[in-house]
Amino acid sequence: MPDDYLGVSRYFCAKHLAMEAEFHRWLKETLPGHPRLPVPVGDDAALLQLDTTGCVVAVDTISDEVDFELRATDPRRIGHKALGVNLSDLAAMAAEPVACVVALMLPEPNAAELAREVILGMLPLAEEFDCPIAGGDVHVWTHPLALTVTVVGQQQQPVQRTGARVGNKIAVTGAFGGSILGRHLDVRPRIREMHTLRSRCEVLAAIDCSDGLSLDLDRLALASGVGAEIEAEQIPIHPDAQRLSEKTGRTPLQHALTDGEDFELILAIGADDAEELSRRTSSQATQEPVAAPLSIIGQFVEPPGLWIRQPDGSRQPLIAKGYQHGS
Amino acid sequence: MPDDYLGVSRYFCAKHLAMEAEFHRWLKETLPGHPRLPVPVGDDAALLQLDTTGCVVAVDTISDEVDFELRATDPRRIGHKALGVNLSDLAAMAAEPVACVVALMLPEPNAAELAREVILGMLPLAEEFDCPIAGGDVHVWTHPLALTVTVVGQQQQPVQRTGARVGNKIAVTGAFGGSILGRHLDVRPRIREMHTLRSRCEVLAAIDCSDGLSLDLDRLALASGVGAEIEAEQIPIHPDAQRLSEKTGRTPLQHALTDGEDFELILAIGADDAEELSRRTSSQATQEPVAAPLSIIGQFVEPPGLWIRQPDGSRQPLIAKGYQHGS
Numbered sequence: 022m023p024d025d026y027l028g029v030s031r032y033f034c035a036k037h038l039a040m041e042a043e044f045h046r047w048l049k050e051t052l053p054g055h056p057r058l059p060v061p062v063g064d065d066a067a068l069l070q071l072d073t074t075g076c077v078v079a080v081d082t083i084s085d086e087v088d089f090e091l092r093a094t095d096p097r098r099i100g101h102k103a104l105g106v107n108l109s110d111l112a113a114m115a116a117e118p119v120a121c122v123v124a125l126m127l128p129e130p131n132a133a134e135l136a137r138e139v140i141l142g143m144l145p146l147a148e149e150f151d152c153p154i155a156g157g158d159v160h161v162w163t164h165p166l167a168l169t170v171t172v173v174g175q176q177q178q179p180v181q182r183t184g185a186r187v188g189n190k191i192a193v194t195g196a197f198g199g200s201i202l203g204r205h206l207d208v209r210p211r212i213r214e215m216h217t218l219r220s221r222c223e224v225l226a227a228i229d230c231s232d233g234l235s236l237d238l239d240r241l242a243l244a245s246g247v248g249a250e251i252e253a254e255q256i257p258i259h260p261d262a263q264r265l266s267e268k269t270g271r272t273p274l275q276h277a278l279t280d281g282e283d284f285e286l287i288l289a290i291g292a293d294d295a296e297e298l299s300r301r302t303s304s305q306a307t308q309e310p311v312a313a314p315l316s317i318i319g320q321f322v323e324p325p326g327l328w329i330r331q332p333d334g335s336r337q338p339l340i341a342k343g344y345q346h347g348s
Numbered sequence: 349m350p351d352d353y354l355g356v357s358r359y360f361c362a363k364h365l366a367m368e369a370e371f372h373r374w375l376k377e378t379l380p381g382h383p384r385l386p387v388p389v390g391d392d393a394a395l396l397q398l399d400t401t402g403c404v405v406a407v408d409t410i411s412d413e414v415d416f417e418l419r420a421t422d423p424r425r426i427g428h429k430a431l432g433v434n435l436s437d438l439a440a441m442a443a444e445p446v447a448c449v450v451a452l453m454l455p456e457p458n459a460a461e462l463a464r465e466v467i468l469g470m471l472p473l474a475e476e477f478d479c480p481i482a483g484g485d486v487h488v489w490t491h492p493l494a495l496t497v498t499v500v501g502q503q504q505q506p507v508q509r510t511g512a513r514v515g516n517k518i519a520v521t522g523a524f525g526g527s528i529l530g531r532h533l534d535v536r537p538r539i540r541e542m543h544t545l546r547s548r549c550e551v552l553a554a555i556d557c558s559d560g561l562s563l564d565l566d567r568l569a570l571a572s573g574v575g576a577e578i579e580a581e582q583i584p585i586h587p588d589a590q591r592l593s594e595k596t597g598r599t600p601l602q603h604a605l606t607d608g609e610d611f612e613l614i615l616a617i618g619a620d621d622a623e624e625l626s627r628r629t630s631s632q633a634t635q636e637p638v639a640a641p642l643s644i645i646g647q648f649v650e651p652p653g654l655w656i657r658q659p660d661g662s663r664q665p666l667i668a669k670g671y672q673h674g675s
Binding site for chain 1: 365387388390391392393394395396397398399400401402403404405406407408409411413414437438440441443446447449450451453482483484485487489490491492494496498499500501503506508509510554555556559571
């Protein structure tokens with residue numbers, strides 16, 4: 022007699038325990054060992070051997086229909102994004118990756134294959150940033166794919182959002198806008214850029230840009246209790262913003278300011294440091310190969326709020342927006 | 349002009365960013381501060397100040413339709429369960445809780461209220477086990493509620509599944525069976541019981557019982573490369589198993605062996621230690637108030653596999669099963 026008193030849902034879970042066991046076997050065989058992970062994958066929890074006692078933890082869920090479209094996307098790119106967005110959070114805190122754990126909500130059919138593909142999509146990024154997968158949880162259901170990655174990093178002195186002061190310069194890595202054309206899947210966490218920058222100057226505050234340059238800059242300014250003024254001409258605009266602009270009729274600058282999912286860093290650094298960095302950069306024939314270019318786009322100012330200065334010297338309030346504009 | 353090139357899904361996300369911001373504000377106001385969390389909630393990542401460099405991480409997702417039924421359940425109990433199952437994993441590793449992070453997939457409508465209720469359901473357990481909520485991620489969608497909790501603990505010498513040896517006794521906390529009658533929501537993580545036990549004897553291996561006593565015992569035995577033999581008479585059977593038995597026609601013992609979601613610990617301890625513990629327990633008028641009773645239910649044996657010994661001395665193979673029985 023089947024245990025129907027347990028209800029259909031319990032069966033559903035029951036039915037997939039074998040898949041879960043198989044997935045854990047596959048994980049054990051597939052995941053490379055790592056000296057920071059003395060306990061093999063598959064125990065009740067993972068043991069991570071840190072070098073310090075400052076443990077930095079970020080968690081983010083991405084799901085089908087919201088953050089990607091499974092039917093149109095290689096699952097490996099989805100795996101890459103799920104890990105990448107979390108590493109980007111570690112980058113903003115200047116933390117060094119230690120390891121990650123992955124919780125998968127898998128739709129039927131082909132849940133097992135999908136699980137393997139998303140994990141395989143994470144592995145190159147995990148290796149590149151020395152952030153091994155230490156364990157995982159799989160859950161099969163009749164609803165869309167969702168991936169929750171938790172990354173653990175280490176850092177005794179993380180950079181926070183609260184440290185920007187009036188007179189500091191606003192710096193950004195990379196370029197902005199139009200990520201929806203596909204770049205949002207190919208997150209490049211700015212871990213090394215933050216590390217290099219911090220070896221050269223004091224980084225006073227940082228945030229990663231996931232919801233839009235104007236919105237995330239506003240968040241950083243608010244958390245620090247200051248305002249922010251950016252120079253329209255100085256915003257690094259991604260070629261994707263230009264391409265998208267041709268379809269939408271909005272300007273490339275508008276896209277750069279509001280699209281989001283650029284996963285670049287917005288940083289506060291002292292004015293003297295910014296000048297010194299600019300001098301170095303312009304005197305060097307080549308950037309370091311790992312580094313996204315750094316641009317100074319404005320400064321933190323006294324009055325709260327966001328401002329944009331046009332090439333003619335005029336200054337207007339800038340409305341912080343990103344994904345919010347649909348609301 | 350709405351940015352309809354972003355697609356409906358992006359709007360969906362956009363529409364809820366305001367809710368997310370509001371939720372983060374509420375979290376900041378609601379979550380008590382904690383000396384181990386020097387960075388306020390709401391930065392790119394959480395900073396956890398550990399006492400050691402041995403960092404233990406567990407992650408588990410629970411979802412509507414699989415692990416609970418939202419329409420029939422107080423959301424606070426769901427929050428309690430989501431944190432409880434993870435603390436139970438830490439208990440099995442003998443790790444001390446440090447903090448947790450929470451990722452919520454929220455159905456409409458009333459996503460914001462639901463988010464607050466599940467968090468409020470976690471707080472008493474978080475306080476009791478000194479495991480503050482350090483941060484969270486919310487995601488609103490048109491699908492069922494799912495909660496992924498990641499707990500971070502600390503322990504330089506965790507107990508693993510691999511340490512059971514032939515001749516060791518099999519000990520369990522608490523009683524088994526019938527958790528589906530409601531107890532599965534009221535997880536009592538055996539953190540203190542493990543701590544107390546470890547102060548009295550060497551715990552050689554452990555696993556938490558989520559999928560069924562026979563199945564999880566089999567997992568522990570397999571991981572340790574030994575077999576396990578249990579005494580039918582010694583299995584502590586929960587009154588819920590008795591009650592459920594009256595409905596199902598299966599014996600209370602069958603329920604105890606296979607139902608799962610008991611969230612008790614299965615442990616391997618040396619034979620001498622087991623004898624000493626039994627002597628102490630029987631000579632004490634009262635158990636410590638925090639401690640679930642400990643029972644010795646059998647021993648680890650040479651031949652691989654699971655065995656059950658009946659009161660008449662006969663021994664049969666025991667099929668490891670739990671949630672798998674539907675497959």
